[in-house]
Amino acid sequence: MSKDPFALNAPDATAPQLSALRASVRSRRKRRYTRNGGILFAVVLGLFSVQQFSTEPPLTVDHSVATHRQKSVQLETETDSGPFPHAVDQPPFRLFAEVNATLPVFTFDEERDEMVPLGWVQASDVMPVDLGNLSAEQTALFESVLHNDPKPQFISL
Amino acid sequence: MASSADQPAEMSDAWIRDVYPRIHRAAWAMTGDPSVADDLAQETFVVALDKWDSFDRRSTRLTWLHGILIRTSRKRFRSLARLRRRLEAYWQRDPRPQVSADSSRQLALREWNESVWSEVAKLSRPQAEAITLRFACDMTYEQIAEAVGCPEGTAKTRVHHGLKQLQGCELLRDADMTEYQS
Numbered sequence: 463m464s465k466d467p468f469a470l471n472a473p474d475a476t477a478p479q480l481s482a483l484r485a486s487v488r489s490r491r492k493r494r495y496t497r498n499g500g501i502l503f504a505v506v507l508g509l510f511s512v513q514q515f516s517t518e519p520p521l522t523v524d525h526s527v528a529t530h531r532q533k534s535v536q537l538e539t540e541t542d543s544g545p546f547p548h549a550v551d552q553p554p555f556r557l558f559a560e561v562n563a564t565l566p567v568f569t570f571d572e573e574r575d576e577m578v579p580l581g582w583v584q585a586s587d588v589m590p591v592d593l594g595n596l597s598a599e600q601t602a603l604f605e606s607v608l609h610n611d612p613k614p615q616f617i618s619l
Numbered sequence: 620m621a622s623s624a625d626q627p628a629e630m631s632d633a634w635i636r637d638v639y640p641r642i643h644r645a646a647w648a649m650t651g652d653p654s655v656a657d658d659l660a661q662e663t664f665v666v667a668l669d670k671w672d673s674f675d676r677r678s679t680r681l682t683w684l685h686g687i688l689i690r691t692s693r694k695r696f697r698s699l700a701r702l703r704r705r706l707e708a709y710w711q712r713d714p715r716p717q718v719s720a721d722s723s724r725q726l727a728l729r730e731w732n733e734s735v736w737s738e739v740a741k742l743s744r745p746q747a748e749a750i751t752l753r754f755a756c757d758m759t760y761e762q763i764a765e766a767v768g769c770p771e772g773t774a775k776t777r778v779h780h781g782l783k784q785l786q787g788c789e790l791l792r793d794a795d796m797t798e799y800q801s
Contacts, residue, residue, distance in 0.1 A: 467735045467791050468754040473653040473727045475643035477636045478661050486665045 626680055630668055638681055639664070641756060642688055648755035649692055649747065651731030651740065653724050659695065663688045678765040685756060686766040689748050696744065738788045739781070745769075746781035753778050 627634050642663055646656035666687050674683055731737055736755075739747050748767055752758045758766070763774040785791050 470644060470648055470734070470736070470755055471730060472640070472644040472647045473656075473723065475640050475657070475660065477632075477639035478664060480630060480632045480635060480668075483630070483635075483661075483664055483668045487669045490665065490669065 626676070630664075630671060635664065638684060641681065642684055645685065645688060645751055645756050646692070647727070647731070648736045648751045649740065651728060651737060653727045655695075659688060659692055662691050666691065678762065682758070682762045682765050685752060685758065685762075686768070689752075689767055692748075693744065735785065735788070735790045738785055738790065742781050742784060746777045746784070749774050749777035750781045750785075 639660060643656055643660040646659040646663075647653060650656055650659065663684060667684055670687075674680065678686075736751075739750050741747075742750065745767070749763055752763045752766060753760075760771050760774045760778070763778075764771040767774065769777075
């Protein structure tokens, strides 16, 4: 009878303990989450850096100077007659708002006579946000916020 | 038909003790190095535990484990090939490491080198995988196909062509290869 050429005398194998395998899986998952979190953070940081130095405002936002000025005057008039005497003679203004999303931040560049993007604000950041073109409802809300906030923040552009 | 031992609901120490030698045996047949076989087999079980809930029950857990072993060994093979290329470019010489092996490891390495499995390792990767699963693990063609992720006919072809190439080697000169083709 010929010997089976595929016969194997495999060396002894010591099976690992389930607890040791679990520890390996835990450590592996932790490394994976850390790595993925790091990658996500780097991507967000990269986007932020790119947007911060971009001079092109997003196409979806209407921030034409004419609209901005028109709305600023309108708001000035409304707040002028409201409970905020210190808002008088503070024509265009910006509100320090707490936002819960990623939003573009703009400012008005007098030299260039146009709105220019500053960058993006991330969730729960408190950043100066140009509210731009407000509807009547938004204006009412805005005024109520100002009325209820003991320290409304105004910044002249 | 798969028994409950083949399809355990959870990984347990008893199940690991039962199936680990079979996975280790396949790993050793593929690599010839007991310590590498240890690494491959343990890595297979770590991945299996991590992905335990993703098992789709199309096969037995053992076949699924063999599939993980094959993928793990491919990954290792690729990273070793990359390392080899880098070392060759750096040293401009054969980068085979001069490692001192303990006596039991040397014995196992020598035995593997003198066995038909060292010839199997010289075949193409798909052929070597199919022959290992067929003759070291006694798996059916259907199970091999499931483990390596190919149609059953392809698994048969790989074994057939692999055996044909092995016919030329010294160790199989006197063997009747037709009995392995079935």
